[in-house]
Amino acid sequence: MFNFDFHNPTHIAFGKGRVADLAKLVPASAKVLILVGGASAEKTGTLAEVRSALGERAHSTFAGIEPNPGFDTAMQAVNQIRSEGFDFLLAVGGGSVIDATKFIAAAVPFEGDPWTILLKGGRNIQSALPFGAVLTLPATGSEMNNGGVITRRDMGAKLPFRSSHVFPRFAVLDPTKTYTLPVQQLANGVVDAFVHTVEQYLTYPSHAPVQDRFAEGLLQTLVEVGPRLLDAKEPVYDDRATLMWAATLALNGLIGAGVPQDWSTHMIGHELTALHNIDHARTLAIVLPAMLHERRVQKRDKLLQYGQRVWGIRSGTEDERIAAAIENTRTFFEHMGIPTRLRDYGLDASVVSAVVAQLESHGMTQLGEHRDIDLAVSRRVLEAAL
């Protein structure tokens, strides 16, 4: 096990009816800017619930944070906050809204050009406005971590940042808030949480059996609950709750503490989203099976363990078991309604070089747990994903 720090101060308020707890969770004297995506938070009544819980607190709403939230949109919110003097932010939505809120919270007090926050991955963040989150879309884990990703469309760039200053003060996780989600967003959430877990687990053995078991537990749970979520005629509370808590735990720092991490699938996926506007989770479903196959030698021991513990694969040669583990992963994504080939999204070999060029321009030339996934390897992965 590697040395590590684990410090996650976000207060999780989980369960039915917990939006009402905003009355206690938000400071009584706060002037609150609520941040939302499209119209759904208003339409579903969640915003009305939020406003009611805020009671006498001064508040306003900033709407229009898009999926893969944009730098320009975020800066509009920053300007509004600076000019109107809001001192507490409340993200109501999924990972995109929460990621944007993190960036905005850091950008408001930032001296200099907030764009440099993204150029430096957040290392230059010195402070941030306090903020909380009401999660409506379980997937990214942003509600209980200190990272985010912001897209700059004019540059085709999707850049991550991280800072201890941007943990949400609290996150309200009410599984009933997922009841109005389209089934495709549930499927995206399952796959996103699954790949987050894989990127912190499927590397090389590092004598960290607790982290392994926790990661495997999340993967097993997602494999069990995923198809049930898709098949259910009516929302089942416990399954929604399971997805919501699993997605949070998949990326709150716990399972990745003290172990090697990969994230190459994410970095290649980010470029696919930035260039071709494919949903984040779908880019992961495209890249991961190809990546695991490409890295089957380096990841051999963990692929065997993954096959046995997550998929119950016990027969066949080692090579056959590894192939079966990767094939099961692909089949799982496909069963979740998420195609795993670039051709399924209308893309062919002509896109590969552009993605590789973007990886190069973003410095993504040494990816993976061994930092040996260079541009040639990424190219092979993309070609295998056609």
Added chain:
Amino acid sequence: MFNFDFHNPTHIAFGKGRVADLAKLVPASAKVLILVGGASAEKTGTLAEVRSALGERAHSTFAGIEPNPGFDTAMQAVNQIRSEGFDFLLAVGGGSVIDATKFIAAAVPFEGDPWTILLKGGRNIQSALPFGAVLTLPATGSEMNNGGVITRRDMGAKLPFRSSHVFPRFAVLDPTKTYTLPVQQLANGVVDAFVHTVEQYLTYPSHAPVQDRFAEGLLQTLVEVGPRLLDAKEPVYDDRATLMWAATLALNGLIGAGVPQDWSTHMIGHELTALHNIDHARTLAIVLPAMLHERRVQKRDKLLQYGQRVWGIRSGTEDERIAAAIENTRTFFEHMGIPTRLRDYGLDASVVSAVVAQLESHGMTQLGEHRDIDLAVSRRVLEAAL
């Protein structure tokens, strides 16, 4: 899944050499009282390391916190802190030292008789001095939670308390600090963490698959690592690290979030420690197998799941599989060198009534996840544990 709050702000600094991080973790202007148990922290050099990391900060040491820390000892520290004006506490030791430090931290600013903190289970705690911990004995999980247990020997009472004010600010977890522990203390640590996990898991199914998998992952890990820890001729870093992290995660609020909990084994065990001075972990090893057998009807579904997932029991009738799961639990404790019968500790049937009377006097008349473990049931459990 039940509604829950999860909020654990303790900063974990894990790994070799992390005691040096006290230089950053303790506020620069703090006047520090270091609290320790016996002479071992001094003898092993840990205290010297701690003092060196504290640098120029004013500090003093309070020694003599005993296993099952006593109210009177804690109050001596409270008086010293009040008269000498320490404003930061640093526990260096195991669960006893950290539990005592929590109580002391709450008692120093407490208005009125601190004894009432224990009578009210901590609900009347309004504030506490800030404190951190350097863990030397992995077992209780106190380093990352907000609870403790204090013993009042003149009353034969061992009383728990809990408050959001008594989370450690940080905990330094250096697995090499366990290298000097006697093997019996390692075994106690394994069993303590195991039973903490069981008390939050082995109840009834509550549609919380992530919590189940995490709990099972901790149990599987302890079953794997426990015998290796005992057999090793020289300390193995990764196994010590695994025990340390597993014991912390067994009682930091995570696996118990949103699920029913039992704690009857602990409550009965506390009385055995208070009356007969048996190590905490050993009382758990005595009570748990008898309790599981007594509650085999109420816990039927989870006992079957536990047998299959933790012990790999798949054959036999359901009753046989349940009996095998309980027997495996007892055998595991015995293999860890911890006897599981009251007679092994020189106690016979004559002690049962006194333990039951103490349970009654402490209000422990409705224990367990169904609150239906009354004094008659507790008596049967004790008789079965003879």
